Amino acid sequence: FYYKALSSDIDNSTKKKFGLSLEQMIIACQFNFRVCNMNTDFKWTYMFYYGNCFIFNSGIDYNDKKVPILSLNQPDSMSGLKLTLNTGNLYGSQNPVGSDIDGMKLLIYDQDNIQ
Secondary structure (H helix, E strand, O other), X not given: OHHHHHHOOOOHHHHHHHOOOHXXXXXXXXXXXXXXXXXXXEEEEEEOOOEEEEEEOOOEOOOXXXXXXOOOOOOOOOOOOEEEEOOOOOOXXXXXXXXXXXXXXXXXXXXXXXX
């Protein structure tokens, strides 16, 4: 609890340094047959337990400006969101397989539930 309360006093630019950046985490991204724009297609947020979190297609860009919601021209497995992700960390740790120290959590949910 103490560390969680402490993190609320830290400014966002410092929090962003606590984990992988968007560019370090996402090796490749494609949606609707186009390469993702890291500045407009993702919103950054910070969660104490997970660190840096990136929300795709929230209607808010990386700089907290409103942007149009993206939609598919043809909903199928070829045109949907495709990600190649780096699950390592900044410090090159050698944690054992199955460790929850390195890695990420990927959540997929309905567009109407984005907060």
